[in-house]
Amino acid sequence: MTDPTLPRPEAVIFDIGNVLITWQPEDRYDEMIGRARREAMFATVDLHAMNERFDRGEVFRDVVQETAETYPEFRDEILMWHDRWLDLARPPIDHSVRLLRALRAKGVPVFALTNFGIDSFALSEARDTFLTEFDRRYISGHMGVTKPDPRIYEMVEDDCGIAPERLLFTDDRPDNIATAARRGWQVHLFEGPKGWAGRLVAAGLLTPGEAA
Structure with missing residues (x-):
């Protein structure tokens, strides 16, 4: 059931390590x-x-x-x-990859926000090609700042132009989630793809079948 207390997200933001790829x-x-x-x-x-x-x-x-x-x-x-x-940096978390693709198939903008080096990310995306499928990618190595520094979240907001309360972000680290929440983002602490799938359904972005 959709949560009526929150606005419908305009974009979904994935961390990568331990969300899409086991780290x-x-x-x-x-x-x-x-x-x-x-x-x-x-x-x-x-x-x-x-x-x-x-x-x-x-x-x-x-x-x-x-x-x-x-x-x-x-x-x-x-x-x-x-x-x-x-x-x-392996293996991929297959259910999370399916969720990424299901969102994109529904026309939901999907971004990456990750602490990842420039060269290490290039190696990973060459093998794990789903990392090329985001609408926007915010890679800390290119940005010169890492989560949970508030500056990296501010940079995302400035670049995408979406109001913080319309961003839905998942990350496996509570400190990264806490900083995003303080900025007004909708957040989900990633503890496994099943819980994340449920949150996407609750947000009205996917049906249960699409999130399976």
């Missing part, structure tokens, strides 16, 4: 090098902080190379973050 690098490293070695590396090296650097626009290869040289005991494993990127 659990610890699990992937467990597969590649074994859990014990992965735990030792992650306890020593802040790899998520490294990732944040190229999410803000620094050069992917350079950042990973610099980190690898800083921690020579894990050099080969750190270099995998670049050299085996496509083994880390």
